[in-house]
Amino acid sequence: MSRGRPRGGPLVVVGDALLDIDVEGTAGRLCPDAPVPVVERTHEHRRAGGAGLAARLAAEITGRDVVLVTAVGDDEAGHRVGALLAAYADVVRLPMAGTTSCKTRIRAGGQTLVRIDEGDGRAADGPLPPRAAEALARAGAVLVSDYGRGVAAHSGIRRLLATLPDGVPVTWDPHPVGPRPPRGTRLVTPNHAEARRFAGGPAADESLPQAAADAAALVGRWRVTGVAVTLGEHGALLSMGGAAPHVIPAPIVAGPRADGCGAGDCFAAAAAHVLHDGGMVTEAVAEAVRRASAFVAAGGAASLGTPATPRDTAAVAADDVWDLVRRTRASGGRVVATGGCFDLLHAGHVGLLREARRLGDCLVVCVNSDASVRALKGPDRPLVPAADRVRVLAALECVDAVAVFDELTPVALLERLRPGIWVKGADYAGIDLAEAAVVRRHGGEVVLLPYLDGRSTSRLVARAREITSVLPGGDGQ
Structure with a gap:
């Protein structure tokens, strides 16, 4: 596939922003009335999650203007998400029904012990705000970061994505309960389990041949240019519908800080950046594997804004x-x-x-x-x-x-x-x-x-x- 021409418009991220909270602590003893560790809190860190994390990573990777089209509630979590994102993106808000999703991870010794999910908010369908339509009309590239809460399924969003000019590459990070990517999408980035589910097969089969078969089937079913199945520590497999897929191995990731949380967002953001610059799909996936591996090695999403790393x-x-x-x-x-x-x-x-x-x-x-x-x-x-x-x-x-x-x-x-x-x-x-x-x-x-x-x-x-x-x-x- 030939290299495209880079477009001058912003990278527009479309998807569901969440509030992620990491409660960090130490666990040196068990609870006397249950076989669970007692976590003594040391500090708490908040960050934008979901499409908000994808937008932050895209801004840091590209150094360009990023626009985020999302839905957050008029509540404490929604206000925090908006404040967190202001440093990285121009946020275009869609109406939300319900409360902003909040995911709290309790961590000790660099390991997540439990995650608590709150919030029932979904993007409310209806007329698309003019700023959202304007953002997509100016887009040089689009990254859809679907977390299954209605933004990617919004009828106005779907209509505009289906009518984007051919030169505007769309990268789609799907969710199992979300809509399928529109025809002509440049790259779709499911993980192995998601690809199995989309292809309609049993989840237990996670072999490389099965990933290749699933990716090829999805390219034809969705009529997209390429499907990159992310394989965790093994890298990614890219199919463009041909007989032989591309396999891009990941560098070895080791060490006490390695954490895969947010790796998929990093992968999709890096791929969208390369496509925005006019790169080929194979180049986009190779760069995405490299970036995501480095992100995991550094501690994943938990490393963003913690004292162990430089903070913006x-x-x-x-x-x-x-x-x-x-x-x-x-x-x-x-x-x-x-x-x-x-x-x-x-x-x-x-x-x-x-x-x-x-x-x-x-x-x-x-x-x-x-x-x-x-x-x-x-x-x-x-x-x-x-x-x-x-x-x-x-x-x-x-x-x-x-x-x-x-x-x-x-x-x-x-x-x-x-x-x-x-x-x-x-x-x-x-x-x-x-x-x-x-x-x-x-x-x-x-x-x-x-x-x-x-x-x-x-x-x-x-x-x-x-x-x-x-x-x-x-x-x-």
Whole structure:
């Protein structure tokens, strides 16, 4: 199969986002009234799971803009998932019926002892929100991460996926109770047991010849380009319908930290990245095996954001914002917050943030999402996507946490945050701030701080266009 042409649009991940919680502890004794270990909790870590994990891994692997079309509930778990994802993706929400799915793993000594699942939420079918249709229309590639909770089965999603241009590669990570991939899908990535179930055979037969037969049958049944059956520590088998499948062995993975949780998401995200870049299906599967093996060796999903590995500061900020606020208040401290687009961070922003931090015991920065910035500033803004704006802000020493909001103003976010001080620049003097009422209703103050004169993103953009217009061939655009 020939190499395709890379497309410039974003990678769009479509699927069911979950909240994953790892409760880490130690287990050195058995419970006296039952033959089970007693786990003494040491710490708890939250991360976006399901399609949320796939979106995070895709953003880290590709370094590109990622859009996630998903459904989460208006509940505590849903709010946490949204905050966690803000550092990695532009999240487009579908309505949900029920509560956000939450999976809690109790772990000790690097091993999972039990998993507790909660939440009955499913994507509500109906008219597709305009932002979701717009995201798929702009897609350079699509990754469907189906966790069986209705997003991949949404009638509007199905219709748009079936009408994507031929040059937009679709990677489909299926779920046993989810829909089949649409005709023309570039790559489907079931594991061995899933392939057996889709092919209609007994689950007990997990031999390599059976995987090859199942993959070939599914290529013909689904009318897709390729089916890659993931084989765990043995790598993957790729069939494109021919007589001889491709087998890509995995490197040997060993060590106390090896954990397969999330390996399938990593595999699918890496494959989608290669296809987005115009790579062949065989190249995509080979890279997916390499990436997934390294991910498992590093500790799998449990390694993301734990102290044993480097943490993305934006992810830390998003994950800890509500815990940080609670801890600050519990210790008698004062929560300070400020907000804005922060498109092209400049000296005026930095000065304001430093002064704001000095007013209290923690500083939370509320950032307009990409959609919110477009609504406020016009279709050519933001210049910097939300994921990058969050990373830059969270890297500042004076910023303790970052939260992203989709509305035109942060009023809804401030209802939850309830800061003791809300800070804006002195350029807002005389303006009736929409958020002032909610801050004062919760006992907070609104404070205006001096702003460095002459510093603004609009001026930076205008100056850049002036310079461009005088360059040879420049047109000011």
